[in-house]
Amino acid sequence: MTRSLKKGPYVDERVLKKIEGKDPMSTPAIKTWSRACVISPEMVGFTFAVHNGRKHIDVLVSEDMIGHRLGEFSPTRTFHRHGGKMQKELDQKKREAEIAAAKAARNA
Numbered sequence: 001m002t003r004s005l006k007k008g009p010y011v012d013e014r015v016l017k018k019i020e021g022k023d024p025m026s027t028p029a030i031k032t033w034s035r036a037c038v039i040s041p042e043m044v045g046f047t048f049a050v051h052n053g054r055k056h057i058d059v060l061v062s063e064d065m066i067g068h069r070l071g072e073f074s075p076t077r078t079f080h081r082h083g084g085k086m087q088k089e090l091d092q093k094k095r096e097a098e099i100a101a102a103k104a105a106r107n108a
Contacts, residue, residue, distance in 0.1 A: 009038040009067070019046055029058050035071025050074035 003010060012034040019030065024045030031049045044063055049056035050070045057074040065073070081087065 009040070010036060011040050012037040015048075016040075016042065019043060022046075029056075031056055032070065035069065035074065037070050039065045039068055039070060041066055052076045 012032075015030070015032055015034055015037050018032075019027070019042065027046060029047040029049040031051075033051045035050060039061055043061045044066070046061055048059045048061065048070060050059050050073065051057075052074045053076050059070065059073040
């Protein structure tokens with residue numbers, strides 16, 4: 001469910017206070033834990049260090065991000081890869097191709 005139009009978008013006041021009256025290009029990354037904060041037009045150009053539960057990830061805000069939340073650009077889960085027999089075969093073929101390319105480059 002989205003937030004009621006009557007209430008308006010949730011923009012954290014502390015985040016707005018941190019960017020108030022500052023130049024986007026000369027300001028270092030602004031640390032924030034407010035992942036639910038909606039990106040407003042005043043935030044364009046600023047770099048935010050958004051906490052993902054373990055560390056802060058730098059997010060450079062552009063015009064396309066307006067209306068989205070800061071947390072959308074700071075993933076909380078790490079995708080390693082899918083495993084299995086088929087994946088092992090693909091990795092082996094890739095390794096063999098790299099070795100063959102390296103040998104061909106060395107001989108040339």
